[in-house]
Structure formats: C-alpha cells, structure tokens
Amino acid sequence: MTNRKKEPGGAGRSEATAGPSSPVKSDGPVLPGDAPSDYERYIRVPEILALQKPEDKMSHPDELLFQVAHQSMEIWFKVVLQSIARAKIHIEKDEILEAHNMLRRVVSVVKLAKDSIHLLETMPNQDYHTIRLALGRGSGSESPGFNGILVDAPKLWRPFEAMMKRKGVSLDEIFAKPHTHVQEHMLAEALTDLDMYFHLWREDHLAMIKRVIGRDVHSLKGYSVHQLETDIQTQFYPELWAVRNRLTIAAGLTEYGGSAPK
Numbered sequence: 598m599t600n601r602k603k604e605p606g607g608a609g610r611s612e613a614t615a616g617p618s619s620p621v622k623s624d625g626p627v628l629p630g631d632a633p634s635d636y637e638r639y640i641r642v643p644e645i646l647a648l649q650k651p652e653d654k655m656s657h658p659d660e661l662l663f664q665v666a667h668q669s670m671e672i673w674f675k676v677v678l679q680s681i682a683r684a685k686i687h688i689e690k691d692e693i694l695e696a697h698n699m700l701r702r703v704v705s706v707v708k709l710a711k712d713s714i715h716l717l718e719t720m721p722n723q724d725y726h727t728i729r730l731a732l733g734r735g736s737g738s739e740s741p742g743f744n745g746i747l748v749d750a751p752k753l754w755r756p757f758e759a760m761m762k763r764k765g766v767s768l769d770e771i772f773a774k775p776h777t778h779v780q781e782h783m784l785a786e787a788l789t790d791l792d793m794y795f796h797l798w799r800e801d802h803l804a805m806i807k808r809v810i811g812r813d814v815h816s817l818k819g820y821s822v823h824q825l826e827t828d829i830q831t832q833f834y835p836e837l838w839a840v841r842n843r844l845t846i847a848a849g850l851t852e853y854g855g856s857a858p859k
C-alpha cells in the first residue's frame with residue numbers, strides 16, 4: 598500500500614483532488630478514535646501494530662516474521678470458524694448454495710493459510726532456535742483457532758446427512774448421478790475440499806517443520822515429529838472418501854483391480 602502524502606490541512610485526499618464523482622466529500626476522520634484517519638481507526642491499525650514485540654525486545658529480528666505468521670494464522674482461523682458456523686446454519690435450512698458459498702470462503706482462507714506457512718522457511722535454522730526459546734513452553738499445537746476447527750468442522754457432517762435424508766437421496770446416489778443431484782454434489786465436494794485442504798495445511802506445516810528442525814527430533818514439548826506424521830491422517834468426513842472407493846469398485850473396471858487390502 599502506498600503512503601499517500603497528506604494535503605496541507607487535510608488527512609488524505611482533498612475535495613479538490615477527489616473528483617466530481619467521488620463519494621469523498623470532506624477529508625477529516627468521522628469515526629471515534631485517536632488515529633489520524635478513518636482507515637486506521639476502523640482497521641485498528643495502531644492496535645494491530647502494537648501486538649508485536651518492539652525491536653529492542655526481540656531475541657532476533659526474524660521474531661517479527663515468526664510472531665506475525667502465528668498472529669495472522671489465528672485471525673484467519675477466526676474467519677474459518679465463523680464461516681463454518683454460518684455454513685452449518687445454511688445446511689440445516691437446506692440453503693445449499695449459500696452453504697456452498699460459505700464453504701468456498703473457508704477453503705480459500707485455508708489455502709491462503711497453508712501457503713503462508715512456507716514464509717517461515719526463509720529463516721535460517723540456527724536463528725529459529727534462538728527465537729524458539731522466546732516462545733517459552735508454548736507450541737502451535739495449542740492454537741485455539743486450529744483446535745476449534747478440529748472440533749467444529751466434523752460437526753457439519755450430521756446436518757449434511759440430515760439434509761440428504763430430507764431430500765431422500767443417499768451419498769452413493771449423489772456421487773453416482775452428480776448431474777442429477779447437482780447442488781447436493783456441489784456441497785459434498787465443498788466439504789471434501791475443506792477436509793482435503795485442511796489436511797494439506799497440516800502436510801505443508803509438517804514439511805516446513807522437517808526443513809526447520811528436522812524429522813528425527815522431538816519438539817521442546819517432547820513431541821516427536823514422527824508422531825505428527827500419524828496425527829495428520831485424521832479425516833473430518835471419512836464417508837466422503839469411502840464413497841469414492843465404492844464408486845471405483847462399482848465401475849468394475851479391471852485396471853483398478855477391485856478393492857485394495859486395508
């Protein structure tokens with residue numbers, strides 16, 4: 598974002614520069630607060646920027662990146678949790694397209710969060726070990742946002758099942774006839790996206806851990822990175838994955854070789 602030069606006597610764009618069709622009529626802030634512009638007051642810029650350690654208190658300059666990566670993740674997870682709650686209400690009311698749109702937002706945020714994990718790979722390993730000590734006994738596994746998603750995302754399954762019951766259609770029928778049950782199929786796929794991209798967040802986070810601290814080690818909490826490889830295999834909606842096996846087997850194509858041993 599550019600740092601616009603303030604006009605003399607004004608906080609930003611003046612009436613003269615705003616143009617005839619601009620909704621900007623006067624330039625002083627109108628929202629309550631002390632910050633110089635309404636942007637900073639509404640977005641709470643001073644408060645947000647005060648949430649990182651001051652430079653002189655940092656164990657290493659990269660601590661800014663480390664703190665911001667975690668803080669922004671918590672804020673995005675807050676959006677995910679709100680959107681999951683809203684999607685649930687829509688499913689319960691058979692508002693399938695609205696539920697789908699809400700889940701599309703969830704998935705977009707999770708993708709963004711997943712990609713942002715890799716920013717931490719720009720820290721030299723040795724510098725991370727200095728920063729890590731500043732976190733005390735803390736661990737990302739204590740993230741309220743992440744743990745909230747682990748609890749709330751699976752809760753979409755029962756409303757989805759109830760919706761199928763109301764519509765008199767089974768999961769196998771939805772997947773066997775996606776062009777007949779278009780909306781139900783869209784919603785099932787949106788739930789699958791949520792399950793898949795959240796899993797990929799965990800995969801990307803694990804890959805980043807291996808790069809930053811190594812695979813054959815324990816965290817400061819004594820947790821083994823090997824154990825995390827097992828933890829991340831859980832699924833929110835196992836039924837949405839199982840139906841694909843049944844569909845493949847039902848297709849009866851010999852090259853798939855039938856069902857594989859479990």
Ligand code: HEM
Nearest residue numbers: 666667670717736737738740743799806809816818820829
């Ligand atoms: C250099 C960066 C990072 C390293 C080396 C790291 C390392 C680790 C390790 C070793 C664990 C295993 C549990 C434990 O700590 O005992 C863990 C778990 C976790 N961390 Fe991180 N982490 C990093 C960044 C982040 C960030 C930015 C977040 C964002 C909130 C985060 C969230 C989590 C979560 C949610 C778990 C539980 C993961 C799961 O069950 O899949 N971590 N992390």
